[in-house]
Each structure stands twice: as C-alpha cells, then as structure tokens.
Amino acid sequence: MTHLRGLLEVTSLVRGEDDLDAVLEAIARTIAECLGFGTVAVNLYRPAWDDFQVTNVYGNPGAREALLGDARDLASWRPLLDDRFLRRGAYLIPHEHFDWAADVATFVPDIEPTDDPDAWHPEDALMVPMRHSAGHLLGILSVDEPRSGRKPSDEDLDVLVAVAEHAALAVEGAQAAAEAARHRAALEQLLRVSSRLSETLDADEIFQSVCESVRDALGFQHVAIELVESATGRLSAQAAVGWTLGDETLSAPVTLADIAPLLDPAFEVEGCFLLPSDEGQRRFTAGLFVYHSRLNGRGPWAWNRHWLVVPLVDRTGKTIGVIWADEPEDRLLPPRERLQALRLFANQAATAVTLVEHVQELRFLADHDPLTRLLNRRVFMERLDSEAARADRSGRPFGLVLCDLDRFKLLNDSQGHLAGDEALRTLGRILGDALRRSDEAFRIGGDEFALVLPDADPDAIESVVERITVAMEGALQTVRASFGAAAYPSDAGHPEALVHAADAALYEAKRAGERLRFAA
Structure with a gap:
C-alpha cells in the first residue's frame, strides 16, 4: 500500500x-x-x-x-x-x-x-x-x-x-x-506591440518596443534592429537593447550584401537564420568587427557564440533590414517555437509603416489557423454553440462534418513536414472552395478539420463531401480523407454530444474504409 x-x-x-x-x-x-x-x-x-x-x-x-x-x-x-x-x-x-x-x-x-x-x-x-x-x-x-x-x-x-x-x-x-508559458508571454508581448501600432505613427518607438519585447518574452538579452539605408545600402541601427546605438557592434560599416551569405536556406528555421560560430565567421566579410557572445553553454543543445539574424521583409518581398538577437538568458539554442515568435516580432518591425493592415492581420490570426487560413478550434466551439442556439430558436437543423486525412503521417515521414504542410494548405483551399456561402470550415487539430453546414440535410452534406473528394483527387493524390457526419438535433441535442457523434461516425468510416459515414 x-x-x-x-x-x-x-x-x-x-x-x-x-x-x-x-x-x-x-x-x-x-x-x-x-x-x-x-x-x-x-x-x-x-x-x-x-x-x-x-x-x-x-x-x-x-x-x-x-x-x-x-x-x-x-x-x-x-x-x-x-x-x-x-x-x-x-x-x-x-x-x-x-x-x-x-x-x-x-x-x-x-x-x-x-x-x-x-x-x-x-x-x-x-x-x-x-x-x-x-x-x-x-x-x-x-x-x-x-x-x-x-x-x-x-x-x-x-x-x-x-x-x-x-x-x-x-x-x-x-x-x-515552462516553455508554453514563455510562448504565451511572447504572444502577449506581441499583442502589446500590436496595440502600439494603433497608438503611434513613430516607427522608432515601435522598433524599440519590438526589441524590448524580444528581450522580455524570448530571453535574448541583446537585440538590435537595423534598416537598409536607401542611399548607401548600409545597415543602420534603429533600436537596440543590451547594445547601445553607436557602439562598435552596431557601428560597423555593414551592407546587406555583407550579410547575404548568412541567409543560407540550410540554416533557416521559421524564417530565422541560426548559424554556428564557425559558419558565421567564415561567411561574414573579413575585417569587420564581430560581436562574441558571453552567455554561452556547452554541448549539443547549447548556445555557443551562434549567429541569429532575422531578415525584415516588406510586402513586396524585398529585404529592408534585419533583427540581430544574441545572449540567450538560458544559454540554449532557441527552440522552433521561440524562433517562430521571433519571426513574428520581425514581421511587426517590418510592417510598422503599414499599421492598419498589420492590426487586421493580427485580428485575423486570433480567429484563424495560420497554416491553412481556416477558422481555428476556438472559433469552431463558439460557432457550434451559436449555431445550436440558432437551431433551437428557429427549429431548423444543421449538420456537422468532421474530416481527417488518411496516410498523412506516411506523407510526413516519406516526403517531410514541408510536404505535409503543403497538403494541409491545399486541403484548406479545397474546403473553402467546396462550401456553400452559409457554410464554414475549421482546422481543429493537426490533420483534423470540421465543417458546420446550416440547414443541411443528408443530401446536401453528401454533395459537399463529394465536391471536396473530387477536388482532392485532382490536387492531393498522395492522401485521401475520411468524413463523419452528424445532424443537430436529430443525432445529438447538445454541441459536445454532436461532436462525439460525428467523431464516432468518422471512426467508423475509417475503420470500414468508407469515404463518408453518417451517425447511427
């Protein structure tokens, strides 16, 4: 005992x-x-x-x-x-x-x-x-x-x-x-920077806010933003933390061409370029001052004088500057999620002059999946509740279809995650194109999707699934999809129960090798 x-x-x-x-x-x-x-x-x-x-x-x-x-x-x-x-x-x-x-x-x-x-x-x-x-x-x-x-x-x-x-x-x-808390903090900092976009037209103030947020949320004690001077092509420091504007590190006469060898796709992670010290030294123009990190560790997971540079790209795809990040407080190489957040901060800096569009994009990402651009799980649950309330008031039913990809893991394993991501993006476009004006599509998990179909009887559901299947046969030949459908309120009288009914139908469809199975 x-x-x-x-x-x-x-x-x-x-x-x-x-x-x-x-x-x-x-x-x-x-x-x-x-x-x-x-x-x-x-x-x-x-x-x-x-x-x-x-x-x-x-x-x-x-x-x-x-x-x-x-x-x-x-x-x-x-x-x-x-x-x-x-x-x-x-x-x-x-x-x-x-x-x-x-x-x-x-x-x-x-x-x-x-x-x-x-x-x-x-x-x-x-x-x-x-x-x-x-x-x-x-x-x-x-x-x-x-x-x-x-x-x-x-x-x-x-x-x-x-x-x-x-x-x-x-x-x-x-x-x-702990890592999730850091990621949440990064997103909160990102939202705070976004709020400043609507409060000020001072780009330098926005850049300084980005530097401070990268330090506070992502743990890099040294951060600098440099923009390309149109007249000379040289990088000019606009804001910094850890370093000071005008010190030797940020005053070296560096051009975009000097750092171009650092932006090698072989070292790209989430739009950031992370290079070992020897690679950075080898690729950088000789004779220029190079900053050497102090917060270094030891071993395969440790930061050890690495180089981390993030290009700032405008809406036309032109590189207009860079963010440098150094001295991680935990002495570790940043994980992919942290680099993803750093890329988001870089996006903030790059779009500081397009305030309205940027705020609109953040609002979009609050409700949508960034990969497929479909509505996300949070919105799905809200929509499900509101649609059930509407059906209860009007007496008009609605359908729920759950979908996931078959052989998706095999695609990731055989062709890589980039191919898997592209398949998800393609399916997102297919779902959007196949739906009726009143329908909505959501990405609710890794390869899991949901469709909410107001006023849809079984024939209408079958028609939507048929359009999706035909489109997938032409655009996604390496994977197929299985579908499970349930109707409210005939199959379930509560949103959560409706999801369970559709999920059970999806399971039966996959087990039986069928394209679509309706709730029993």
Whole structure:
C-alpha cells in the first residue's frame, strides 16, 4: 500500500503541478517517504551545459551538504550506467564491483557494513534514469539508505522504476509548461506591440518596443534592429537593447550584401537564420568587427557564440533590414517555437509603416489557423454553440462534418513536414472552395478539420463531401480523407454530444474504409 501511495502521489504530479522546482522536490520527498529510502537525490539534465546537476536532495543532511549543486557530465555517469549493473530498468551497483575512488560520487552514508550478502552496504548505489517520452535522458534518480537495510528485491525495483517513469512525465510536463508559458508571454508581448501600432505613427518607438519585447518574452538579452539605408545600402541601427546605438557592434560599416551569405536556406528555421560560430565567421566579410557572445553553454543543445539574424521583409518581398538577437538568458539554442515568435516580432518591425493592415492581420490570426487560413478550434466551439442556439430558436437543423486525412503521417515521414504542410494548405483551399456561402470550415487539430453546414440535410452534406473528394483527387493524390457526419438535433441535442457523434461516425468510416459515414 505504501508503494502504491508513492506511485499515486507521483502520478498526481503529472496532472497537477507545472512548477519544475516543486515537481523535483515532491519527487524526491515522495520516493523517500513512500518507498523507504533515507536519501534521494535528483540529478537533472542541463542542456545548456550538457551535464547532470544535483538539484534536489531529500533526507540525509550530510548528503544534501555534499551533493547539492554538484554537476557532472554524462561521461562521469557512464561507468555507473553500465549494462552489467542493469536490473529491471534500474542500475544496482554493488560496492565490490565498482571503484569508488573514481570521480563519480562524493557521499557515502554512515552505515555499518555487515557480512550479510543481502544487506545494504554503505558503498552500494542505486540509480534510476528518468527518460523523456522521446527517449533522451531528463535526469537520474540516485537513492540510498533503504530503511529496510536490505538490497532491493525485484518487486522493489519494479515499483521504483514505475515511479521514476511517472516522475519523468511530471518533469517533462513541467518543462513543457515552462516553455508554453514563455510562448504565451511572447504572444502577449506581441499583442502589446500590436496595440502600439494603433497608438503611434513613430516607427522608432515601435522598433524599440519590438526589441524590448524580444528581450522580455524570448530571453535574448541583446537585440538590435537595423534598416537598409536607401542611399548607401548600409545597415543602420534603429533600436537596440543590451547594445547601445553607436557602439562598435552596431557601428560597423555593414551592407546587406555583407550579410547575404548568412541567409543560407540550410540554416533557416521559421524564417530565422541560426548559424554556428564557425559558419558565421567564415561567411561574414573579413575585417569587420564581430560581436562574441558571453552567455554561452556547452554541448549539443547549447548556445555557443551562434549567429541569429532575422531578415525584415516588406510586402513586396524585398529585404529592408534585419533583427540581430544574441545572449540567450538560458544559454540554449532557441527552440522552433521561440524562433517562430521571433519571426513574428520581425514581421511587426517590418510592417510598422503599414499599421492598419498589420492590426487586421493580427485580428485575423486570433480567429484563424495560420497554416491553412481556416477558422481555428476556438472559433469552431463558439460557432457550434451559436449555431445550436440558432437551431433551437428557429427549429431548423444543421449538420456537422468532421474530416481527417488518411496516410498523412506516411506523407510526413516519406516526403517531410514541408510536404505535409503543403497538403494541409491545399486541403484548406479545397474546403473553402467546396462550401456553400452559409457554410464554414475549421482546422481543429493537426490533420483534423470540421465543417458546420446550416440547414443541411443528408443530401446536401453528401454533395459537399463529394465536391471536396473530387477536388482532392485532382490536387492531393498522395492522401485521401475520411468524413463523419452528424445532424443537430436529430443525432445529438447538445454541441459536445454532436461532436462525439460525428467523431464516432468518422471512426467508423475509417475503420470500414468508407469515404463518408453518417451517425447511427
């Protein structure tokens, strides 16, 4: 029962806690108290340094004093995480099989050794890896001083490994929540910059706001916006944070042609160009001053004097300037979502002179999917509620059709995500063209779409689906679509139930290999 309680408590962390520090502390405490270990240490992987740092120690005060903050790279851990010690997913290292004189441990508990081969020895060690759902290491749990005084049984190890798996999910969730919070902050900053577009016609003020927002929301401590001078072709700094206008970094006589070699599609991510230091140095014009980052890390995930430049492009496709971003506060290479947000900030700067059009675009993206340009899931749920209310008042039914692409994953795997994105865009255009004036199409998930069809009987629904299918046969030959349809209120009297009915019909259509299935 104690073991089960420990598993349940860690499982609850997966669902109920987003703060990483609190998650790590709770993991260590729960394993110690519920699984009966006197000391539990959490060694968290730090991608900025490509090492594992002891972030939490629960139990023995001596262990806490000796271990907390200690950091070691994977090479130091490999002797311990050797297959010869692997037992039921954990690594149990008997004292007689390992030379602790090596630089791998700094704490040995004060336990009196005995001759009993099943007794826990003070130099025994037990390590359990925590792995990301993608397979890489998130951290390593080190447990010691079992209260039983015995080496763990297979059953004990099974429980410990199960708890570690759930702990890894909790850590992964907390890390994802932190990145999602940063992304939300970026979008909020983006909206704040957008509001300034309607408040001021001063482009420099907008540029400064963009620089500050990139710093505050995306974590780059140095940001600058440079525009091309029409007379000379040179880049001229308009706004900056971290750097100051006029300092050596922003005063070098650089032209757009000088940085053109940096804008290589091989290094393009979400419209940003991220180059390793040696590539940037090699491609940049010799003799010009080059800024060297100070907030660098170590390892494959770390920022290490990288170059990050984002071109500012006007509505005709002409490059009119660039954004430079440097000194990431977390010392990590920015993930795709952060670069996507940076690209959005660059778009803000590039369109500062077209205020009205830009605000209109932001309003559009609040309600629409940026890839397919269809209405998004939030609007779908609102429309579904309003359409149900209209039907209740008027007594006139409406139809809901759910659609997803078959073999879409195969397309992504075989031809790449760009081909998948293009297929989604094409389907978005097809849906828009196939609908009646009163109908609406939505993208509600990855390859999932919805159609709301007012006053549509089964024949009208069949006709719409037929038009979509015919158009797809001509434009999307690598994938096909399945459709599930339900009518309000005959198939369901509540919007949520209507979605479930259409989804069940879609499932049956896919299972039976049919193009369209109506709710039973």
